[in-house]
Amino acid sequence: MRNIFERAINTLGWARLIIAAFLLVLFCVAPFVGIRIDTSLSDILVRVGMNGIMVLSMIPMIQSGCGLNFGLPLGVIAGLVGAVTSMEFNWAGFFGFFMAIVFAVPLAIILGYLYAQILNRAKGDEMMIATYVGFSSVAFMCMMWLLLPYRNPLLLWGFGGTGLRTTISLEGFWLSILDKFLSFRIGSLFFFPTGTLLLFALACLLMWGFFRTKTGAAMMATGSNPLFARANGVDTDQMRTLSVIISTVIGAIGMVVYEQSFGFIQLYMGPFYMAFPAVAAVLLGGATINRATITNVVIGVILFQSILTMTPSVINNVLKTDMAEVIRIIVSNGMILYALTRKEQAKK
Amino acid sequence: MFQAFHLFQMIRSSNKGERQISSNPLLSIKNIQKDFYGNKVLEDISFDLDRGEIVGLVGENGAGKSTLMNILFGMPVIQKTGGYKGTVQLNGKDICFRDPVDAIEAGIGMVHQEFFLIPSFTATENILLNRESTQYNFLVELFGDRLQKLDRTAMKERAIRAIQTLGVDIHPDTLVSEMPVSYKQFTEIAREIDREQMKVLVLDEPTAVMTESEASTFLTAMKRLAARGIGQIFISHRLHEILEVCDKIVVLRDGKVIKNIPASEATLRNIASWMVGREVGTTSFRRARSADDQDTSVLLSIDKLKVDMPGERVKNVSLEVREGEILGIGGLAGQGKLGIANGIMGLYPAQGSIILNGKPLPLNNPLESLKAGVAFISEDRRGVGLLLNESLKLNIAFTAMQVKDRFIKRLPGGIKWQDWNELDASAKEFIDRLEIRCTGPDQRVVELSGGNQQKVCVAKVLAMEPKLLLASEPTRGIDIGAKQLVLEVLREFNQRDRTTIVMTSSELQELRSICDRIAIVYEGEIVGIVPADAPMEDIGLLMLGNKLVDEPTHA
Ligand SMILES: Nc1ncnc2c1ncn2[C@@H]1O[C@H](COP(=O)(O)OP(=O)(O)OP(=O)(O)O)[C@@H](O)[C@H]1O
Ligand SMILES: [Mg+2]
Numbered sequence: 001m002r003n004i005f006e007r008a009i010n011t012l013g014w015a016r017l018i019i020a021a022f023l024l025v026l027f028c029v030a031p032f033v034g035i036r037i038d039t040s041l042s043d044i045l046v047r048v049g050m051n052g053i054m055v056l057s058m059i060p061m062i063q064s065g066c067g068l069n070f071g072l073p074l075g076v077i078a079g080l081v082g083a084v085t086s087m088e089f090n091w092a093g094f095f096g097f098f099m100a101i102v103f104a105v106p107l108a109i110i111l112g113y114l115y116a117q118i119l120n121r122a123k124g125d126e127m128m129i130a131t132y133v134g135f136s137s138v139a140f141m142c143m144m145w146l147l148l149p150y151r152n153p154l155l156l157w158g159f160g161g162t163g164l165r166t167t168i169s170l171e172g173f174w175l176s177i178l179d180k181f182l183s184f185r186i187g188s189l190f191f192f193p194t195g196t197l198l199l200f201a202l203a204c205l206l207m208w209g210f211f212r213t214k215t216g217a218a219m220m221a222t223g224s225n226p227l228f229a230r231a232n233g234v235d236t237d238q239m240r241t242l243s244v245i246i247s248t249v250i251g252a253i254g255m256v257v258y259e260q261s262f263g264f265i266q267l268y269m270g271p272f273y274m275a276f277p278a279v280a281a282v283l284l285g286g287a288t289i290n291r292a293t294i295t296n297v298v299i300g301v302i303l304f305q306s307i308l309t310m311t312p313s314v315i316n317n318v319l320k321t322d323m324a325e326v327i328r329i330i331v332s333n334g335m336i337l338y339a340l341t342r343k344e345q346a347k348k
Numbered sequence: 349m350f351q352a353f354h355l356f357q358m359i360r361s362s363n364k365g366e367r368q369i370s371s372n373p374l375l376s377i378k379n380i381q382k383d384f385y386g387n388k389v390l391e392d393i394s395f396d397l398d399r400g401e402i403v404g405l406v407g408e409n410g411a412g413k414s415t416l417m418n419i420l421f422g423m424p425v426i427q428k429t430g431g432y433k434g435t436v437q438l439n440g441k442d443i444c445f446r447d448p449v450d451a452i453e454a455g456i457g458m459v460h461q462e463f464f465l466i467p468s469f470t471a472t473e474n475i476l477l478n479r480e481s482t483q484y485n486f487l488v489e490l491f492g493d494r495l496q497k498l499d500r501t502a503m504k505e506r507a508i509r510a511i512q513t514l515g516v517d518i519h520p521d522t523l524v525s526e527m528p529v530s531y532k533q534f535t536e537i538a539r540e541i542d543r544e545q546m547k548v549l550v551l552d553e554p555t556a557v558m559t560e561s562e563a564s565t566f567l568t569a570m571k572r573l574a575a576r577g578i579g580q581i582f583i584s585h586r587l588h589e590i591l592e593v594c595d596k597i598v599v600l601r602d603g604k605v606i607k608n609i610p611a612s613e614a615t616l617r618n619i620a621s622w623m624v625g626r627e628v629g630t631t632s633f634r635r636a637r638s639a640d641d642q643d644t645s646v647l648l649s650i651d652k653l654k655v656d657m658p659g660e661r662v663k664n665v666s667l668e669v670r671e672g673e674i675l676g677i678g679g680l681a682g683q684g685k686l687g688i689a690n691g692i693m694g695l696y697p698a699q700g701s702i703i704l705n706g707k708p709l710p711l712n713n714p715l716e717s718l719k720a721g722v723a724f725i726s727e728d729r730r731g732v733g734l735l736l737n738e739s740l741k742l743n744i745a746f747t748a749m750q751v752k753d754r755f756i757k758r759l760p761g762g763i764k765w766q767d768w769n770e771l772d773a774s775a776k777e778f779i780d781r782l783e784i785r786c787t788g789p790d791q792r793v794v795e796l797s798g799g800n801q802q803k804v805c806v807a808k809v810l811a812m813e814p815k816l817l818l819a820s821e822p823t824r825g826i827d828i829g830a831k832q833l834v835l836e837v838l839r840e841f842n843q844r845d846r847t848t849i850v851m852t853s854s855e856l857q858e859l860r861s862i863c864d865r866i867a868i869v870y871e872g873e874i875v876g877i878v879p880a881d882a883p884m885e886d887i888g889l890l891m892l893g894n895k896l897v898d899e900p901t902h903a
Contacts, residue, residue: 214749214764227732231695232747233715
């Protein structure tokens with residue numbers, strides 16, 4: 001009995017138990033300050049589905065030793081281009097959503113391949129390079145959004161201006177298409193986004209399956225001991241390249257899923273900060289910079305999004321002010337900071 | 349002011365120390381118990397260590413020696429796995445370290461089974477890490493000790509002094525990454541003995557990768573330290589070393605102290621049988637070479653091989669290995685014996701030509717070497733040989749899976765799925781065959797004892813069913829009983845499957861017991877190849893670079 005308990009603490013880690021306990025407290029307090037549990041739960045589920053796949057995209061690069069994917073904006077950009085292109089043709093419904101992914105994936109593959117070439121030349125400094133790649137790609141796209149030859153007036157600045165808008169609504173295209181797929185309500189306030197969560201589960205399953213294949217084992221070995229991998233017949237550069245491509249592609253798909261749930265497409269500076277919440281979530285889930293599991297992703301995204309949903313609303317209601325947004329920013333950045341300090345510990 | 353107080357304290361404590369010599373042992377281990385999640389590893393261990401005494405700690409692989417030392421030294425892994433029961437006393441006071449830093453401050457030094465050195469630092473820097481000699485400068489007043497300037501000359505002098513105590517010849521400016529393995533070991537020890545307040549030194553298999561002459565230098569250094577009053581606990585699987593330096597021998601078996609006797613009352617044979625719990629024979633393996641062995645074809649032919657392996661450079665090696673033979677490669681550390689196998693595997697930049705089975709072998713490409721039927725046991729099991737955080741079964745199957753598509757189930761769409769049933773089955777087979785002590789095929793390799801990790805490395809290459817097996821220090825850290833077993837398994841593969849073996853070892857006895865011929869490497873070249881039953885003196889001369897043919901009797 002004691003052994004089981006010890007093992008649980010060892011695998012879960014104190015940090016996660018404490019955060020979970022804190023969440024439990026928030027949930028207990030919530031009803032007394034006038035927050036409905038069912039609404040909150042529903043919010044959390046939607047957010048988990050929305051962000052899950054992007055967090056999952058961290059795994060391949062971590063496992064191959066490329067570290068945390070601060071270059072996620074590349075995948076995000078591919079997802080945005082895919083979405084905008086699909087909308088350019090006025091495709092709506094599932095077909096539109098599907099075509100957004102179809103356009104996004106090849107672009108993600110190309111971007112991922114180029115990104116991998118850079119990373120392979122900067123072994124040991126991957127994460128710093130990744131951050132710069134992420135930021136400069138966003139800057140580059142700020143220019144491109146203005147120049148790309150999109151014609152659909154719904155996407156452009158009003159009255160025949162050139163360039164895409166900063167915020168494009170998905171209303172009438174594929175808004176909440178996955179969220180609503182097979183979804184159900186309990187009472188009037190609890191909404192279960194079945195489709196999105198199903199897709200997240202499916203993505204997790206595929207990821208798990210991938211690491212059960214021969215190539216998956218080679219990728220894992222590349223990250224956990226490159227010398228071993230090389231001595232045992234693995235082409236480590238090739239594995240790293242593959243991992244970066246997979247991460248970028250999943251990031252792109254994750255972005256399309258995020259958009260349908262969020263309801264808007266945010267161009268220009270939108271992708272700038274996308275990497276940090278995903279990185280923080282996977283670290284909170286217990287991953288280190290060279291080892292991450294599906295469990296880390298699932299636990300991490302649930303904890304991160306729950307705290308992000310609950311803390312602002314509880315504090316807001318306790319203080320009876322309207323500071324939800326400010327508190328959300330504080331909490332989110334606080335958690336990112338905390339998670340990044342944990343990264344340093346993991347390195348030792 | 350503070351210094352005067354410190355001095356006073358020191359005098360007082362040393363006076364007290366003298367008075368207490370008769371009553372209190374230096375270190376006393378009492379009723380230590382330790383389990384890893386219910387798996388009992390140590391049960392009720394007690395023994396003492398006096399000033400200037402050397403205690404030999406012996407036991408089979410997995411008997412719990414390293415675990416006991418980790419407890420003494422406060423290694424974090426002990427706390428993380430639930431702590432331990434029992435007490436440890438230093439100078440009569442209870443101690444329980446949560447951190448190695450505490451242990452060091454209390455005067456306990458440890459040389460680990462696996463290295464704890466910084467490769468990109470020089471010998472001096474490693475020896476004096478965190479205890480650098482500093483020069484005063486005014487910034488210290490403002491910002492504290494951290495900004496004192498390093499006094500390079502004083503540091504070098506201290507390092508040289510520490511190295512001289514050991515009686516080896518390491519240049520203080522050599523980078524650790526450029527050193528042969530046994531020099532790394534000496535550097536670790538030099539680091540420990542530089543500590544002035546050191547009272548107890550724990551040595552966990554320091555001699556495992558040393559040749560005989562290096563080991564005897566090392567043992568001399570140990571005796572010197574003992575004369576300075578330092579108590580030492582010495583772990584080794586080379587029992588003759590234990591008999592040579594130790595005052596007392598403690599034998600562990602299955603986590604219990606089986607014997608605790610003065611070394612004078614033990615013989616090699618006794619110790620071995622106490623360790624294993626049964627009689628250990630000392631049969632020699634050498635087979636009589638049958639007639640048809642003589643005219644088998646050449647399997648591997650190496651011409652003018654140059655390998656740029658730091659610390660083990662190969663300058664110019666030409667060599668022919670016949671199919672089905674076991675060729676030994678010996679030589680002193682740093683002369684290049686390890687570089688040959690690493691070069692053939694393509695792990696370090698190489699030049700020259702290698703012809704395997706009539707076909708040229710591409711250099712600098714491990715995958716091609718593996719595909720051509722070469723397998724390799726690395727001398728560096730932690731660095732190159734194992735995926736420490738993965739299961740035993742994946743470690744064993746990994747190479748065969750990547751190179752030969754074994755242990756794979758094909759799913760529709762060409763997906764190569766790992767066949768865990770087969771993985772399990774083969775792991776279980778090797779666990780039985782090599783007597784690997786573990787909780788099962790799913791245990792992580794990092795949790796195994798050093799010797800059992802080595803057996804996993806052996807299993808890994810056997811699963812490859814290679815044509816040519818390059819085995820570098822294949823029995824490193826393996827106990828006396830299991831060594832026989834491993835060598836037997838190697839020989840069985842050699843005879844049954846006609847696997848050709850090139851075995852590099854620092855232990856001459858081992859080479860002589862299993863090989864057909866032995867090549868001796870000196871300064872990156874082969875100085876001579878002798879039959880395994882050549883006289884020891886000849887081999888000894890070769891190792892020092894004296895070619896037998898040129899000057900047969902001079903030395
Ligand atoms: N972190 C760990 N988790 C679980 N089991 C462990 C761990 N470390 C050691 N063990 C187990 O404890 C036992 C004793 O290991 P230990 O390393 O002390 O052996 P040893 O006597 O040093 O052997 P060797 O001669 O091979 O070095 C082994 O069975 C090993 O599997
Ligand atoms: Mg050990």
